[in-house]
Amino acid sequence: MVQLNISLFFKKLKYRCDVLGGVIVNKNKCLYCGACVAVCPVSAIELIDTWIEINEDCNDCGICAKICPVGALEELK
């Protein structure tokens, strides 16, 4: 758990992005198109104006990361 948090912390620093659920959103890449929202099987993602939010329902399936047109989503593995 501690290790995971440390790794999260560094990823956060590295990408200057939010850590949400099991997926990292790189805000520098995201163009808020909503494609990820459409494919999320547990409806954990929401597009709010110009950013996306991922809630705790995320089950780390990784489909959103594969679909993203610009690679703004990254699975935490």
Place this chain on the structure above:
Amino acid sequence: MKDHYDVIIVGAGPAGSIAAKTAAEHDLETLLIEKRAEIGNPVRCAEGVGKEGLKQFIKPDKRWIAADVKGARIYSPGGIKIEMSEFGPEVGYVLERKIFDRELAKQAAKAGAEVMVRTRAIALIKEDGFIRGVKAENIGDSFDIQADVVIGADGVESKVGRWAGINTTLKPKDIETCAQFLMTDIDVDSEYCEFYIGNQIAPGGYAWVFPKGKKEANVGLGISGSRTKLHPIDYLKRFVERKYPEGKTIEIIVGGVPVTVPNKTTTNGLMLVGDAARMSDSLTGGGIIHAMKSGKIAAEVASIAVKAGDPSVESLNEYERRWILEIGPTLQKSYKAKELLLKLNDAEWDSLAASIRGINFEELTAFGLLKELALRNPKLLWGLRSLL
């Protein structure tokens, strides 16, 4: 803003605005909400549209027409060119969606609909198994708005359907993930839309060049969500480096296009329209006309339901019956064709293209092209025989 409306429409794209306009014209108390601060932006669209379909809804206006297109050129992976031109329903416009979408919203407002921007639906109000309105958020304030009927026009990222218990989740193979550059200072033929097919260029999709005037074009591509070895933006950079190395990009657009057939589109007190209902065409990816058609039908059905005091699913199923009658067969055929074409390799595409080199098309549509292909390549396109 009132506490109660006859109909609330979530999303001010072409589907939502046409629904709002139609509802207001039928004397319904209508509210159109849009989560963005600005209607029409970002566009998330290649902006091509058929003239015939468009004219059913709005008089063409040069303020939102970027190019008048006379035909299409399709290039196979090996570079064989198929040209389709002159008269036919596929001939169309390349729009300026930012202005077009705004114009449709203005027409809805002029017809009497209320419009609220920067207003996001955050949940549906449910009572006794009926959808009775939306919970919305506007610049930090949240509030409930009641309605007899809610129309979900909230696009590819639709939540309204899911909140109402309709599963609109797309499988990776049923979404095209797309990237587009609006490029300027490039040489384009302003009268032709170009399509490039090939698994190296855009696996499970195609690349497009849609002119927006003499020196400008939407240059983009979509790939199947089941074939994302690279991200669309990477394929696009590669395509553009080769095709327009000197071009300048003045806008980047990305997005997902549903390439499936609609699931359920109605429930008690609710209808889904346009991309939210997954009505974009699986073969071409085009969605504007289907969006506007479904928006209009939904509003007409809402009008009957509201006036009869019966917004039950049985009553709203008239909407489903009518859109299936109008666009159902096309959606089904396009989906079948997409499923089959996804399997073709580049050599097969080249042999298909070679088989129709230099012929005259009777019907200048995607289906017209498919028919010719299927007639000349019965073995390879055996699965398409039912579409003839």
